[in-house]
Amino acid sequence: MYRLTDAQRARVRELLSRMTLEEKIGQMNQESMSIVGGFDVPFEELIEMLTDGRLPKEEFDKIMSTAKTDYHEDEVREGLVGSLMVQDAEKYNELQHIAVEESRLGIPLLIGLDVIHGFRTVYPIAIAEAGTFDEKLFQRTAAMAAKESRSQGINWHFAPMVDVARDARWGRVSEGPGEDTRLASRFARAKIQGLQGDMSSPENYVAACLKHYVAYGACESGRDYNTASMAPAQLYNVYLPPFRAAVEAGAATVMASFNDLNGVPCTVNRLTLRQILKGEWKFPGLVVSDANAIRECVNHGIAADQYDAGVQAANAGMDIDMGTRIYIKELKRAVEEGKVPLSVIDEAAERILSVKMWLGLFEHPYVSPELAARYETLPEAHLALAREAGERSIVLLKNENGLLPLDKSKKISLVGKLAAERTEVVGAWALSWRESDCVSIQDGFDNAGANYRYFPCCGPEGELDQAQLEEAAAWGDVIVAVVGETTAMSGEASSKADITLPGKQRELLEKLLAGGKPVAALLMNGRPLALEWESVHVPAILECWHLGVQMGNAVASVLFGDRAPEGKLASSFPRMTGQCPIYYSHPNTGRPGGKGKFTSRYLDAGWEPLYPFGYGLSYTEFAYDGLEVKDAGDTLMVSVDVRNTGSRPGVETVQLYTRDVTASIVRPVKELKDFAKAALAPGEQKRVTMAVQKNDLGFFNDAGQYVLEDGKFIVYVGGNSRDCLSQEIEVTF
């Protein structure tokens, strides 16, 4: 929980009273290391030139060999930098020393980094981990990452990313908790608890940064950085709640998103920043822009020039400028010219200093050598947690005739380049891992002692090796084909217009299947894929995502049956890319999708996803019965019998959805309200009970007011968002 004591608050105020305007603005400036050398263009442009071919690779390498990294030591000394991005303890201590010992007021630096799903111990990407529906796990992995990164001085994570994302074309679906607002809210809350703890031992915790505020996941057509527009009710009901939940859980910082929302970039958006976040929600922490976003307001066409962009951002409540230096260049003049009130600068500086005070940086600015070395070798407990998280994130999509689990003593042809690539297990936005810690799927086969031979054949890119394929098809009694996307195909700036299996991988599967041996496909990817063909032809499909450093061991446990799959999809899988965005919690039309011609559907893809939100099989089966919904005053008590009807143990995620049948605005056909885990031995039955607060059955209208309307509701309970038992109930508030 982000909260300062009275004494801390008083210290911040006292410090503030001694600061010059320049020093206050300095706190609002965030630098990242820059590469400087014998080139005339900014480093970012150099990268662009390399990417678009203007600069040959050899030229680039030559330039880089003489380039130097600039950490802006001089500006830190002058008090013109409030925060920086650094990755290791040595550099951290060096810079912190300059800030604390050599700057006039000795104000320590905030050091931020993108620690999205783990630091050295990388655990599953968020969209995978969210599918465990386990808040304790979300919290445990976050706490592990916080400890590891703080040991290197990183005291601020640019995480969690809690954007509701409903369009699988958007590459950043990998980084967040998926399509559902309730699951995202629980995820957000748990991550804040894990990252920030209670600050009783600051060396174990960091300040969290909720991002990207807001509606970044609603970017039009799934294209990154694109515009987002929506009615206020949708903003309030779908996109804001995860942020609000995390603010209520005590998040210390928030990052604004790149996109414009209804015509106003979130970087300069007074409605979302001043009115909602800092006003209605009384958020006490600091707000940072996304990288270079203040300057980009000129590109958006909302600011005439950099000065104007800086003025608008500061006045909208943007406390820190990430990366553009516009604040240090322009804000002093803006204050002098009366364009930005001094109170805006004071407020921002106070918020920033408060976070530093709360983090304990004034008392303990440095990292000790013992702390810095603590996680040098990844501790057993961290590896075990990464493995557990990996195993439990795997989703079984199809298992014809009980092909899985495999008997590891059978001859297995392991196919696919991704199976052996250690660097591909960590997924997008993992920055601080080491290849030597990564366990590929092939390594996992070795560690499990499987009887296999490996045939790379092909990967997401490049050609198919026909000879290897024929050998693979001939050798094994069963074939395990690892297919999917490279890490670079999801994450930031990685939107795709076609989300079927890339490259020659479909052909690989076709040819392997033609050989007549049973084929299990293991998917490695960072977004839902369009797998209609595979769902028809491939007998077994395991969605393995990017599971982190323990990926290979986690996959082997599930594939060979040491642990039953229990993951569920946090995001619907479309049949065809053209169905995107597709999500279970959609408002109904006047002509709900159906078989008839004049219904809301596609002629070539129907209206339903291939695999819906919440879907995931086990090696056993679960039956639901005896749904009972009781009105208990302020709550609805919902109970259901869940029975393991198969012959193996398993864990089921029981999901509770509701529908408001008639309301003053069109409401979603289903909304997740709660979920519970049931671990069941073969033949075992449990009665699972969940309580829904009645005041959780309301919704926001276009004026941003939360309303509760009496009437008929349907309660659904099941193992996914499609296949549920249901019961109607009249609710009065």
Ligand code: BGC
């Ligand atoms: C991303 C943010 C990230 C920031 C700093 C931006 O490009 O959108 O998610 O935190 O860079 O690395």
